[in-house]
Amino acid sequence: MTGTLYVVATPIGNLEDISARALRVLREVSLIAAEDTRHSRKLLAHFAIDTPLMACHEHNERATSAHLLERLQQGQDLALISDAGTPLISDPGYPLVQQARAAGIAVVPIPGACALIAALSVSGLPADGFIFDGFLPSKTTARRARLEQLARQSQTLIFYEAPHRLLACLTDMTEVFGDDRPAVLARELTKTFETLISAPLARLQRQVTENTQQQRGECVLLVGGFKEDSADKALGSEALHLLDLLLQELSPAKAASLAAKISGQNKRLFYRAALERKNH
Incomplete structure (x- = not known):
């Protein structure tokens, strides 16, 4: 036996x-x-x-x-x-x-x-479908590339993150997913200093920047899923036509930067729209 x-x-x-x-x-x-x-x-x-x-x-x-x-x-x-x-x-x-x-x-x-399930259960984000992606790459380029692959996923996204990379990770998420994507930082779950912060990504990034206490301990990051056409509606048809032309010759990041300079509109919106087109 x-x-x-x-x-x-x-x-x-x-x-x-x-x-x-x-x-x-x-x-x-x-x-x-x-x-x-x-x-x-x-x-x-x-x-x-x-x-x-x-x-x-x-x-x-x-x-x-x-x-x-x-x-x-x-x-x-x-x-x-x-x-x-x-x-x-x-x-x-x-x-x-x-x-x-x-x-x-x-x-x-x-x-x-299980930290990811504990965090999801109290996050207030949809829990009927989610993607757990573990720890993101530690290097900025690789981390952003992975986030770009996940940018159009409609399910709640869940990540583990080391405290010394938390701020850099939130910065990249804000850039790739957009300022207004809902997010939750679940930190030190079940421990004495358990903290749960819910906020749009840009505001969450600012809060973590201003309060270094939030850059300590075990962290779970949850991000709301992609909503269809959000960037397209904000930019308008003329701006999107400009972006499409630039994407024929440039990377999403460079096309977004140049489109923002020409049009005077938000660079992050152009970048999100570029990623939506790239991953569509």
């Missing part, structure tokens, strides 16, 4: 959010594969759990997965946890789960906290 791999969600902040089932499984398994054993040891100590730990993180998970798979095939039950929230959601664990399922080993979810 092979063992079972339990994928166990742990709290994202408030330790009371761990489930009774998760605690039972963590006590009963032979080994816990953890993203950071130092971090997880504190969690286990809080609940008086002395199950052995093994590190399974992004730098060693492919090599470690082979060893863990062997233990599962020997009949041992194992648990997989991340530093916070649900494993594999922008966290390590995919190779182990993939290999275990391919080998016919039972993989059982122990559900619990």
Whole structure:
């Protein structure tokens, strides 16, 4: 008989959010594969759990997965946890789960906290359809390129972001999505300084700029979906005809800049319209 791999969600902040089932499984398994054993040891100590730990993180998970798979095939039950929230959601664990399922080993979810779902549930943005894109690229050019690909998506967009990149990310979102796109910053969810700020992107960017406290901690960014023809209606037919001519020879950014100079209209509106045409 092979063992079972339990994928166990742990709290994202408030330790009371761990489930009774998760605690039972963590006590009963032979080994816990953890993203950071130092971090997880504190969690286990809080609940008086002395199950052995093994590190399974992004730098060693492919090599470690082979060893863990062997233990599962020997009949041992194992648990997989991340530093916070649900494993594999922008966290390590995919190779182990993939290999275990391919080998016919039972993989059982122990559900619990997940930052993106917690943020979405209280955001006030549509939750019947959404796109979770994890962490955006750290470099400006790549980040903007990815945002441009998502600019016309009608579903709510959800991202994780590191605090030291939050302001740059909001600046790029404002440029690509437009000043008025509704957005929410959910920061330090379930923790002492939990904060939820809802505002159009340009205003949210200003608030984060002015209040550096909002540039700390774990961040989830949610952005409302694209509304059809918003930029087109604001610019008018003559301005759009000018933009279409320029787009025949120039990139969206350069075409938008030149169209704004010629017409005297808002550069960001031209840029949004250019992206809409590019992605249509």
